[in-house]
Amino acid sequence: MSTMMNRVPLPVQGLALHSVFALPQPLRRLIAGKPVQRDGQELALDAQLLMRMMALTDTALVGGTPVEARADLEARRALVGPGVTGVRTRDLGIPADHGRIPARLYEPVNLATGSPLLVYFHGGGWVIGSVDTHDVTCRYLARNAQVRVLSVDYRLAPENPFPAAAQDALTAFHYAARNADALGVDSAAIAVGGDSAGANLAASVCLQATKNGSRPVFQLLFYPATDATTRRRSRDLFADGFFLTDDDMTWFLDHYCPDLEQRRDPRLSVLLAEDLRGLPPAYVVTAGFDPLRDEGNAFADRLREAGVPVVKRQHDDLIHGFVSFINFGTRFREAVSEAAGALRTGLALRSRANVVDIFRPTA
Template sequence: MPTFVELVQPKVETAVARGLFALPGPAKRLLAGSPISVDGQRLALEAQLLLKLQQLGGQHGLSASNAEVARAAMRRGSGLFGSARVPGVVVADRSIPGPHGALNARVYRPRELTEPGDLLVFYHGGGWVIGDLDTHDDLCRFLARHAGVRVLSVEYRLAPEFPFPAAYDDALHAYRFAVEHAEELGSSRERIAVGGDSAGGNLAASVAVHAATGGLPRPSFQLLIYPAVDATTRRPSRELFGNGFLLTDGDMDWFMGQYAPSLDERGDPRLSVLLAEDVSAAPPAHVVTAGFDPLRDEGEAYAERLADAGVPVVTRRFPDLIHGFASLGAVGGRFREALFEIAGALRAGLALR
């Protein structure tokens, strides 16, 4: 049984963190330090303050000595900077039966949305190693409420216990489930989109490209938030932002070593979707990147690849933000502004599909 201190400490830390972010701008600047500019971009004050707090707390990245330690750290961070319940959203847990066991899932519906409509199948981020329904609960609630869409958030098997292509297989199976149960989920086969952040963006992009090869209709839209799309090439952003901006270069090496330890697997287009032979059948896309993110360049390269193939795509770089910002809406300020823009883009993309 947890001790009193163990129960109270997270609440105190959360209150302190939120109090710091509620300070006036000059006070936050004093705490965060001098402005940081790299590659012609200036880091947002809220992002710099967050990084300062993590540095003071001894956290310098997302990887750890083993997967369980990293998962616990992400859950703790999610509780510290998240948990701002979005009102007006009806939430229900459910289970998706599958060949490798049931997948946990969660359905979000804006309370006022009672007629059939669009459904976003969402895959959480976390390097294919960490993250779950709870760490991305706030983000899914936000998208459901402010994009006016139902969201089916899906857990998938994590590495290293289940290496590549387990996560991809589960992601494709979850999309197949959504298609086959579209009416039950309040949608139709033609109105199912996919989306995700980071590793989840990787899974969404892969499903969007490869659904047809599995005999499935293509998704109606894809929302890719700072996706990982190429495990074979180190682009300049990996060097520019590989240390000190939450997701580190070492983190990416660690995550990939857990998920795809064999170098021969990393060029597989189910993982490195940027290398897929043909992406012209992919659905319209909204690709989001962050300026201070090691994954920035590969996400934008994928958007260019889609555009060159004739796929309608909008690319939006938030030049002042860091990887992971979509999970920081509860902090407010610049993070929340960016989330509102993403939700608006999702709403528009689904309306114009």
């Protein structure tokens, strides 16, 4: 069955996949199988159905060499379907010591100049992924949060191992802060965000920039990787069958940071930073059926202990990678819409349009 499906062109597979998600709920449940329950949680039907369809086509997050895995992920963009309307884009280059970092600016139609900005870092284990693979996600966040989004194509491993990605992420944030007027954004309302490895980079930027006296005003972290040194319970519970696997995590880290001692560096293992005081307010999203769940929640807890305003939001019924699946069913979109609302609120509170800075002591 899977061999036959793999012979079907990807755009046709995409149409078939969207047709399956449009079926009545009883038929979707029949295809997905009996509800999956683990650790006191039940997997969302949309997530279970997607996993079932991926199994039928032998689709995996990674496979082969990094170059092959990147090409495979880029090709699977054909499965996603139509993008989000009402958003303009323009590509640009961010000056860096090693050349220029490609980036893409997303601007909702009719959004006034001087809007807040989200500097976004895509997921992919620091090895795969690109601005293009996360195009739909960035368009969705831009339109629904009513912010400009600067998506950054940072250098990938193993060609550029740690700390190259972390350096590019910090460079991109400083570029946005210095060029706020040219980007049409409010320099007082610049946030960072990302998913998975990208969320790790966003948190790393906050840690580094705060030490340097210039920080983002908000961090939006989708299922962040926060500790490359410790194996937590969720990694064993959800080691296989829920999109991101235990083997995938090992593959990513071995390519990005093969030196085990370097993995303790807070620019990678942000959870191990000695002091998190003064970091920007955070919205930390985790998924119940995700190997990264426990380290993401642990980071949110440490932020709160350090006095950082934080919302820890665990979607018990979802899987890793859900920000990339908003075109399938409704459950993934609900979760991303909730995050977009948090981002919009968090940035609006810091905008120059507001007289009172609620994060500054009043007396």
